Amino acid sequence: MDQISNISQLFAAQKYKLTPQREAIVNILLDNEKDHLSVEEVYMLVKLSYPHLGLATVYRTLELLCELHIVEKMNFGDGVARYDLRGNDHSHMHHHLICSVCGRLEEIKDDWLVELEERVEREYGFNVTDHRLDFKGTYGTCKRTGCKKEKANKAVS
Amino acid sequence: MDQISNISQLFAAQKYKLTPQREAIVNILLDNEKDHLSVEEVYMLVKLSYPHLGLATVYRTLELLCELHIVEKMNFGDGVARYDLRGNDHSHMHHHLICSVCGRLEEIKDDWLVELEERVEREYGFNVTDHRLDFKGTYGTCKRTGCKKEKANKAVS
DNA sequence: GATTATATCGTAACGATTACTATTTAAGTT
DNA sequence: AACTTAAATAGTAATCGTTACGATATAATC
Known part of the structure; x- marks a missing residue:
């Protein structure tokens, strides 16, 4: 559909x-x-x-x-x-990669947290209904200020 | 110190x-x-x-x-x-458990994301400098509206 | 001790969001 | 189809967290 x-x-x-x-x-x-x-x-x-x-x-x-x-x-x-x-x-929400050089925001659409959610349930008695996972860092291609132009458009964090 | x-x-x-x-x-x-x-x-x-x-x-x-x-x-x-x-x-920042019944906010001070960060590096060419991981859900003890009183103090999300 | 830089105070200005009233549109009823 | 009621929109005023600003105070430097 x-x-x-x-x-x-x-x-x-x-x-x-x-x-x-x-x-x-x-x-x-x-x-x-x-x-x-x-x-x-x-x-x-x-x-x-x-x-x-x-x-x-x-x-x-x-x-x-x-x-x-x-x-x-x-x-x-x-x-x-x-x-x-x-x-x-x-x-679930997807995970995010946020580049601190160019501000790019990419999504990881897989759910990488299934195991950790089980662990949370087990160790903390906490039943997870949703999660949020963001990674901050830099792309290898961005280390030399490769894509600064995009920064103006969507400054993030 | x-x-x-x-x-x-x-x-x-x-x-x-x-x-x-x-x-x-x-x-x-x-x-x-x-x-x-x-x-x-x-x-x-x-x-x-x-x-x-x-x-x-x-x-x-x-x-x-x-x-x-x-x-x-x-x-x-x-x-x-x-x-x-x-x-x-x-x-790194710690992870958070956020209870949607009582609003309680607990911290997990271990870093559970070492492996995933390596995977991000490997699969996305993204070097992680920091992360944020929040779990939303309910405590087993909260399912029967066990601790609503606290909600007034720190409503979250 | 005079000069310069740094930090604070109180408040005004700002900007994102919410609240409110009037108006419009749709749905249900006889 | 006209009447009634409910839901949604428009436009704007009010709210509230945050930032910016000018004046004053404190500390460091010479």
């Missing part, structure tokens, strides 16, 4: 309406799946296809998408909330 | 002064090592022993401590920055 009708069903299941505004916002997120957009960035992009849309609606819609576990609200330390589309199973 | 003289040396090494205000703030952090205090909380606590201290000084000092890698600035999703004392080796 394609993403948008999948999401549409999630809305319906909770008696939420997939209004044109909400659909426009979801499409922006799908079109920029690789990025971690801020509210302001979503707002700018969505205004291209839906000029009349208000900022408050973006905030409300992203909050709703969060509640439905379609996106994850994250904070990478740059003062704005960023939103990350969850996978189709909506189970 | 005790913590405060250790920190004192770190200040001196970078030609920063350990003023009475800064020392008062550091002591609050040491006295509440287990917690993850917000700026406002540090401000309230430090005012008990140093009533004249200003809020801006708290912000500046915590920023400085961050720069010296004595504390780590974190964001658990409740809208305020929180600060966590790093270990004595100042190498």
Whole structure:
């Protein structure tokens, strides 16, 4: 099933309406799946296809998408909330690599934490429902300031 | 060596002064090592022993401590920055368990990620300098709303 | 002791987010 | 189809954490 009708069903299941505004916002997120957009960035992009849309609606819609576990609200330390589309199973968040030279943010979509979660359960009596794993560091190719240009676009942490 | 003289040396090494205000703030952090205090909380606590201290000084000092890698600035999703004392080796941040029933925040001080960091290096050509690992979930003892009282104190995420 | 740099204080300014009121749109009812 | 009720949007004002700024105080240097 394609993403948008999948999401549409999630809305319906909770008696939420997939209004044109909400659909426009979801499409922006799908079109920029690789990025971690801020509210302001979503707002700018969505205004291209839906000029009349208000900022408050973006905030409300992203909050709703969060509640439905379609996106994850994250904070990478740059003062704005960023939103990350969850996978189709909506189970866990992916892991992140954050380059401190160029600011690039890459995702690891596998779940590397299965074993550690079992260990947490065993040793701490703690049942894990979600996790967050970020690595900060540098790409080998970035050590010689290879990709500083990107930094302006998405400064992170 | 005790913590405060250790920190004192770190200040001196970078030609920063350990003023009475800064020392008062550091002591609050040491006295509440287990917690993850917000700026406002540090401000309230430090005012008990140093009533004249200003809020801006708290912000500046915590920023400085961050720069010296004595504390780590974190964001658990409740809208305020929180600060966590790093270990004595100042190498890596600890992992966190965040209970979604009671809001409790526990630390795992071991580093469970050595292997995964090697894997990141190998598979992604990414050299890790720091990491962040949070688990969200529930304690077995919390499943029956065992400790809701604490929630008011430190709502997280 | 004069000079210069560093740190603090209090508050104003800023910026992201939330709250609020009026208006619009959709859904349900007779 | 008109009426009623509920849900969603728009625009903006208010809130709140954080940062910036000018004035003052403290410490270091000569």
